[in-house]
Amino acid sequence: MGETRTGSGRPTTIVDIARAAGVSKSTVSLVLKGSSLVKPETKARVEDVIERFGYVYNRGAANLRTATSSFVGMVISDLTNPFFCELAVGIEEGLYQRGFVPILANTNEDTERQAQVLRSMREHGVGGIIMSPARGTDAWMLASLYSRTMPMVITMRQIIGSPLPYVGPDNQAGARKAVEHLIGLGHRRIGFLGGYATMTTQQERISGWRDAILGAGLPFDDTLVFESMPTRDGGRQAVEASLAHPARPTAVMCYNDIVAMGATRALAMRGLRAGKDMAVVGFDDIDEAEHNAPPLTTVSAETRLMGARCAESLLGLIQGSDPQEMGFTGPTRLVVRESCGAPVSIRQKELA
Amino acid sequence: MGETRTGSGRPTTIVDIARAAGVSKSTVSLVLKGSSLVKPETKARVEDVIERFGYVYNRGAANLRTATSSFVGMVISDLTNPFFCELAVGIEEGLYQRGFVPILANTNEDTERQAQVLRSMREHGVGGIIMSPARGTDAWMLASLYSRTMPMVITMRQIIGSPLPYVGPDNQAGARKAVEHLIGLGHRRIGFLGGYATMTTQQERISGWRDAILGAGLPFDDTLVFESMPTRDGGRQAVEASLAHPARPTAVMCYNDIVAMGATRALAMRGLRAGKDMAVVGFDDIDEAEHNAPPLTTVSAETRLMGARCAESLLGLIQGSDPQEMGFTGPTRLVVRESCGAPVSIRQKELA
DNA sequence: CTGAAAGCGCTTACAG
DNA sequence: CTGAAAGCGCTTACAG
Numbered sequence: 001m002g003e004t005r006t007g008s009g010r011p012t013t014i015v016d017i018a019r020a021a022g023v024s025k026s027t028v029s030l031v032l033k034g035s036s037l038v039k040p041e042t043k044a045r046v047e048d049v050i051e052r053f054g055y056v057y058n059r060g061a062a063n064l065r066t067a068t069s070s071f072v073g074m075v076i077s078d079l080t081n082p083f084f085c086e087l088a089v090g091i092e093e094g095l096y097q098r099g100f101v102p103i104l105a106n107t108n109e110d111t112e113r114q115a116q117v118l119r120s121m122r123e124h125g126v127g128g129i130i131m132s133p134a135r136g137t138d139a140w141m142l143a144s145l146y147s148r149t150m151p152m153v154i155t156m157r158q159i160i161g162s163p164l165p166y167v168g169p170d171n172q173a174g175a176r177k178a179v180e181h182l183i184g185l186g187h188r189r190i191g192f193l194g195g196y197a198t199m200t201t202q203q204e205r206i207s208g209w210r211d212a213i214l215g216a217g218l219p220f221d222d223t224l225v226f227e228s229m230p231t232r233d234g235g236r237q238a239v240e241a242s243l244a245h246p247a248r249p250t251a252v253m254c255y256n257d258i259v260a261m262g263a264t265r266a267l268a269m270r271g272l273r274a275g276k277d278m279a280v281v282g283f284d285d286i287d288e289a290e291h292n293a294p295p296l297t298t299v300s301a302e303t304r305l306m307g308a309r310c311a312e313s314l315l316g317l318i319q320g321s322d323p324q325e326m327g328f329t330g331p332t333r334l335v336v337r338e339s340c341g342a343p344v345s346i347r348q349k350e351l352a
Numbered sequence: 353m354g355e356t357r358t359g360s361g362r363p364t365t366i367v368d369i370a371r372a373a374g375v376s377k378s379t380v381s382l383v384l385k386g387s388s389l390v391k392p393e394t395k396a397r398v399e400d401v402i403e404r405f406g407y408v409y410n411r412g413a414a415n416l417r418t419a420t421s422s423f424v425g426m427v428i429s430d431l432t433n434p435f436f437c438e439l440a441v442g443i444e445e446g447l448y449q450r451g452f453v454p455i456l457a458n459t460n461e462d463t464e465r466q467a468q469v470l471r472s473m474r475e476h477g478v479g480g481i482i483m484s485p486a487r488g489t490d491a492w493m494l495a496s497l498y499s500r501t502m503p504m505v506i507t508m509r510q511i512i513g514s515p516l517p518y519v520g521p522d523n524q525a526g527a528r529k530a531v532e533h534l535i536g537l538g539h540r541r542i543g544f545l546g547g548y549a550t551m552t553t554q555q556e557r558i559s560g561w562r563d564a565i566l567g568a569g570l571p572f573d574d575t576l577v578f579e580s581m582p583t584r585d586g587g588r589q590a591v592e593a594s595l596a597h598p599a600r601p602t603a604v605m606c607y608n609d610i611v612a613m614g615a616t617r618a619l620a621m622r623g624l625r626a627g628k629d630m631a632v633v634g635f636d637d638i639d640e641a642e643h644n645a646p647p648l649t650t651v652s653a654e655t656r657l658m659g660a661r662c663a664e665s666l667l668g669l670i671q672g673s674d675p676q677e678m679g680f681t682g683p684t685r686l687v688v689r690e691s692c693g694a695p696v697s698i699r700q701k702e703l704a
Numbered sequence: 705c706t707g708a709a710a711g712c713g714c715t716t717a718c719a720g
Numbered sequence: 721c722t723g724a725a726a727g728c729g730c731t732t733a734c735a736g
Binding site: 377378411415 | 732
Binding site for chain 2: 707708713
């Protein structure tokens, strides 16, 4: 384990401390947890020895005894995507603040790997799991992976039919807000770029897009959905497909920011300017969005907050809260930059 | 802990299995580790019960007994930076492949946090630590944090004066290669953008830059170093400073890719084109580099590989290898894209 | 080939 | 206020 060692070469334990301080190990244990039962002098003496020996607490042993855990599994579907990276940072922060420690696994969208990793985490005694499911995970698969006694929260990708609490942004409201903004700017033919209909996130964002169009009394045309991988390259392909459409859209709502970045880049390569020749809006507001060429108008999913909220929900579950109460649909916020071609007066302002 | 439970409500343990299979727990333990000592029939019987009970191994208990650990601390200085994110993915992969599991901490460049986190990891019984030190970590600080008995490898930022094995790319050779490429393209005044002289990584990359210039017999001008934060915004500032220089450089080597991305963006905002009006080269080859406008010529640090190598070195240390042997300076590779303005014929080709 | 016993480093009633 | 004892779920000599 490699703790600080006594002369004898093994890590110091509470019995070493007890012996040196002339008390029993029970007393040392009491001191360690700051119990008020122990007399101040004794406490001081013990603390002094602890300090001198450079003793380090063995939380694993304590957890074995108390049958608790301070580990939480953090299972991320694609850590290579900056969005999930930010989410992971948010979760990590929330966990540490509450005295828990994350075990990381990147499934890389591989459901096999996901199954292995979940198993491994159980063996390693995590107290609960926060997971953004790999693409292709359905309720049935999840049920077989999930242990009724293991607290678990699902994030970012809703698994329909699963009773596990879900924490994620309000995709529909967010997309709707963005598309309404485009409509306000005068657009009448607005496309949707990226993702596949099998992804619940895409379904939700598409439905926000549709709601905005229908809500404005505009004609709805579902040939304006251009599916693709949710990647930069997918964005490129999707935007090219949209340009080839007989009645090409003048604006597009993208599945997420990296799709939007791929799309703006592809436009630029053809000599077209996002925000002029075609309005482009993303989703997520990753750090890069602001530095895109042109800076991306996008829907902020409040990623860090969302991560913190995952931690909160999981710890609620661990403490026995009703799973039904631990789900959370987070707020979204439209961030207007340049890729939508908004008049300069509204640029840089954030609309609630 | 939340393992699968028997009717009684507590997780199944090897004694439950032993009882049900009519053997002792020693035998169950033997079966669990695949010992050849146990008779095939017995083994089959035990395995059957394990399966039926949905038993899950308690690795924490085993580790307590054997005084080993399958946890490794992964302490990252800035997970928000895509480069470190890729590094983390590489480390994570390498660790899982070897049966270890990473505990993640993002110090966010905060040395206070770093100290806490290191302490916490020791308490949680990690078998070793892989750390990219927070800015401002020096040998003295590291010594106070470090426990002589805790295997530890340092990555990406060399701490001079520390005996801990360091795993990272050959910054000097990488930068030199890039600058030689610029020289080969005909540039005579080549600046260096970003980072601060207090960062060893910057020192190394600068020295590669200097070597290339001196090696080509070109005049060396150290007013051509424009320091800045190693961020996109820093890149913007640095490139503007370089443009304001009385004898502005025609090409710049950047501290890293995000500096280069900030720089190319700032050039574009002024109507200048990276690769035409000024050649720009990055370092790291993060995923985004390829999708930058224009695509970045950069030095690949072989990030995933580097991460895997960190895992390898740490596990070497854990198994008792000589720390002196566990350091590793990785290869770099120049990736020529468009931002350097290379003639189309060499673009997209990778030079060894 | 299998079992009884001791022990890893803690915590927690229970006595005193 | 403090100590002795039992036990968390494993592994590992040691007998047999």
